[in-house]
Amino acid sequence: MAARKKILQIKNLKQYFNIGKPDEVKAVDDVSFDIYEGETFGLVGESGSGKTTVGRSVIHLYNPTAGEILFNDRDIRKLKSTKEQLQFRREMQMIFQDPYASLNPRMKVKDIIAEGIDIHHLAKSSADRDAQVAHLLEVVGLNADHSTRYPYEFSGGQRQRIGIARALAVQPKFIIADEPISALDVSIQAQVVNLLQDLQEQHNLTYLFIAHDLSMVKYISDRIGVIHYGRLMEIATSDEIYANPLHPYTESLLSAVPVPDPQYERNRKPIPYDAAAHEGDDKKRQLVEIVPGHFVRASEDELPAYREKAEQYRAQLS
Amino acid sequence: MDNILEVKDLKINFGTFAGDVQAVRGVSFNLRKGETLAIVGETGSGKSVTTKAIMGLLDSNAKIASGSIMFAGEDLLKANAHEMAAINGNNIAEIIQDPMTSLDPTMTIGKQVSEPLRIHKSMSKEKAIARTKEVLALVGIQNAEARMKDYPHQFSGGQRQRIVIAMALVNYPKILIADEPTTALDVTIQAQILDLMTELQQKIDTSIIFITHDLGVVAGMADRVAVMYAGKIIEVGTVDEIFYDPKHPYTWGLINSMPTLDTKAKRLYAIPGTPPDLLDPPKGDAFAPRNEYALKIDTEMAPPFFPITATHSAATWLLHPDAPQVTPPPEIVRRQEVYQEMVDKGLDQPNNPEVKLNTPATD
Numbered sequence: 001m002a003a004r005k006k007i008l009q010i011k012n013l014k015q016y017f018n019i020g021k022p023d024e025v026k027a028v029d030d031v032s033f034d035i036y037e038g039e040t041f042g043l044v045g046e047s048g049s050g051k052t053t054v055g056r057s058v059i060h061l062y063n064p065t066a067g068e069i070l071f072n073d074r075d076i077r078k079l080k081s082t083k084e085q086l087q088f089r090r091e092m093q094m095i096f097q098d099p100y101a102s103l104n105p106r107m108k109v110k111d112i113i114a115e116g117i118d119i120h121h122l123a124k125s126s127a128d129r130d131a132q133v134a135h136l137l138e139v140v141g142l143n144a145d146h147s148t149r150y151p152y153e154f155s156g157g158q159r160q161r162i163g164i165a166r167a168l169a170v171q172p173k174f175i176i177a178d179e180p181i182s183a184l185d186v187s188i189q190a191q192v193v194n195l196l197q198d199l200q201e202q203h204n205l206t207y208l209f210i211a212h213d214l215s216m217v218k219y220i221s222d223r224i225g226v227i228h229y230g231r232l233m234e235i236a237t238s239d240e241i242y243a244n245p246l247h248p249y250t251e252s253l254l255s256a257v258p259v260p261d262p263q264y265e266r267n268r269k270p271i272p273y274d275a276a277a278h279e280g281d282d283k284k285r286q287l288v289e290i291v292p293g294h295f296v297r298a299s300e301d302e303l304p305a306y307r308e309k310a311e312q313y314r315a316q317l318s
Numbered sequence: 319m320d321n322i323l324e325v326k327d328l329k330i331n332f333g334t335f336a337g338d339v340q341a342v343r344g345v346s347f348n349l350r351k352g353e354t355l356a357i358v359g360e361t362g363s364g365k366s367v368t369t370k371a372i373m374g375l376l377d378s379n380a381k382i383a384s385g386s387i388m389f390a391g392e393d394l395l396k397a398n399a400h401e402m403a404a405i406n407g408n409n410i411a412e413i414i415q416d417p418m419t420s421l422d423p424t425m426t427i428g429k430q431v432s433e434p435l436r437i438h439k440s441m442s443k444e445k446a447i448a449r450t451k452e453v454l455a456l457v458g459i460q461n462a463e464a465r466m467k468d469y470p471h472q473f474s475g476g477q478r479q480r481i482v483i484a485m486a487l488v489n490y491p492k493i494l495i496a497d498e499p500t501t502a503l504d505v506t507i508q509a510q511i512l513d514l515m516t517e518l519q520q521k522i523d524t525s526i527i528f529i530t531h532d533l534g535v536v537a538g539m540a541d542r543v544a545v546m547y548a549g550k551i552i553e554v555g556t557v558d559e560i561f562y563d564p565k566h567p568y569t570w571g572l573i574n575s576m577p578t579l580d581t582k583a584k585r586l587y588a589i590p591g592t593p594p595d596l597l598d599p600p601k602g603d604a605f606a607p608r609n610e611y612a613l614k615i616d617t618e619m620a621p622p623f624f625p626i627t628a629t630h631s632a633a634t635w636l637l638h639p640d641a642p643q644v645t646p647p648p649e650i651v652r653r654q655e656v657y658q659e660m661v662d663k664g665l666d667q668p669n670n671p672e673v674k675l676n677t678p679a680t681d
Contacts, residue, residue: 262557
């Protein structure tokens with residue numbers, strides 16, 4: 001694990017809005033995490049937790065209030081020349097949540113997909129451009145004949161595939177997928193998730209997968225970060241965070257997930273989370289590694305309890 | 319148990335420039351007193367159109383080709399607008415999906431929630447306010463009396479959804495239609511709202527029609543489940559029968575394509591293809607083109623309902639005595655084994671022990 005390259009490092013990211021005004025919002029408050037090349041990092045949280053803001057800061061749609069975002073070891077805020085910025089935009093792409101709002105209804109599918117190709121001058125001729133578009137459509141499971149159609153002619157799942165093709169057109173290394181499947185039907189969700197995984201394997205892509213659907217995030221992610229009120233509560237591998245959750249907020253979130261199993265549902269006991277009890281005092285809290293790779297937000301005096309909890313999980317296993 | 323609502327052979331077409339879209343193609347089901355019936359299916363399967371027909375809220379281009387919806391000895395499809403207005407919000411109420419857009423931003427919460435009381439029960443202002451306060455407290459709005467003077471923007475999403483529920487419940491309706499009532503909410507809030515609905519159901523003995531595509535929510539809420547595909551119910555049964563012993567390949571696919579927190583498989587199972595075009599529905603079983611278990615007859619003739627138990631039936635030719643034996647996907651086999659164990663231990667169907675035969679009409 002140690003030898004793996006960190007493609008993205010977020011250090012003490014703060015993203016505040018309306019600074020200095022009465023309605024100041026600390027959307028992201030001192031968040032730090034790394035993403036390794038080739039992995040899928042899932043960011044889960046409720047609405048208003050700041051998960052989308054993290055994604056938007058990472059792709060530099062916002063200027064961070066404080067902190068550093070290093071992409072391939074370079075601070076994205078210090079990309080001065082147009083060339084550097086273009087390079088960054090090419091390497092990092094985004095797939096959006098709403099496939100109805102994120103495609104321009106007046107553009108043909110081929111122009112939507114080729115917009116990035118045009119900006120980055122990736123096509124040698126118009127024939128080459130068409131060929132690239134046809135190839136991309138095929139990659140995402142659509143028909144090459146679809147290139148001259150308009151978005152309204154497609155279903156939600158097909159539109160999301162067009163959005164994925166558009167992101168892939170500039171051969172990115174890193175893709176931010178912000179709730180890419182929550183607008184889709186269950187049977188179509190599985191198709192899109194499988195496609196994302198196939199593409200990751202074929203192109204060695206790294207994903208930041210932002211979602212609130214815990215079972216899907218658990219399934220697709222290698223590691224998961226749980227975010228609440230702009231702060232990361234816990235980071236671990238997806239199996240670890242599900243089997244051995246340490247932070248009470250994570251436990252509460254997991255206990256609320258509906259499971260398609262009536263017997264389980266009848267016996268489900270939701271665990272409430274009281275933010276005031278855990279964050280109400282003024283103690284300094286930060287992410288601490290309790291067991292290798294498993295971080296939890298804690299103050300100094302909370303650490304022994306978390307260590308003991310982790311110990312108990314280990315004991316149950318053996 | 320008594321049926322409170324009986325839907326028979328409902329067929330609804332929508333007139334469009336391209337022709338008639340056959341959105342609902344012969345749907346029959348009964349709703350019993352006090353039960354929760356979940357209707358699941360993809361976008362366009364006709365689940366919302368069916369409930370809109372019950373509420374008499376179909377768009378003007380909808381044509382009801384056949385069928386009846388019997389409520390309290392009356393066919394709702396024959397009721398005029400005046401009669402429907404007396405039923406809606408009084409006997410039948412709906413919880414609307416999107417709490418952000420379904421409240422009037424210019425009206426105080428107290429006024430909005432008490433509106434049905436003033437209209438249907440001609441209640442005096444004082445009485446209406448008292449009842450509104452009671453219902454708001456019931457759905458967990460703290461400090462209800464003071465907050466009745468607040469406007470929707472002063473509430474969070476979860477609170478607004480509670481208010482929408484309060485509005486639907488204020489007249490103690492006999493039937494509550496909940497169309498994706500929690501889809502816009504976070505899981506923790508969702509859990510609270512669902513618990514609340516169950517609690518209220520027991521208190522006022524309402525029957526609920528619950529529409530959703532979230533099978534996890536269905537497993538927790540429903541007594542019975544009807545699965546819809548391409549404008550038809552293709553399988554109906556108790557919640558245990560549908561989740562542990564489903565018979566229709568489409569139900570298999572739906573259950574199989576949802577990852578649970580335990581899913582370890584390298585790839586998710588995905589139902590191939592897309593739903594059929596209901597402008598020109600296929601001749602046989604509408605699911606046949608996407609169905610790896612499809613038989614030759616599926617492309618020629620729509621299957622009738624085959625009863626499996628007194629409460630469970632499914633429309634698939636696989637249940638015909640002459641059909642070949644097929645093995646369902648591993649996940650379904652696993653569920654069947656779990657179910658067998660539950661039946662052996664007597665743990666099945668604690669929700670509704672006395673449920674009786676409800677075989678939908680065949681066509």
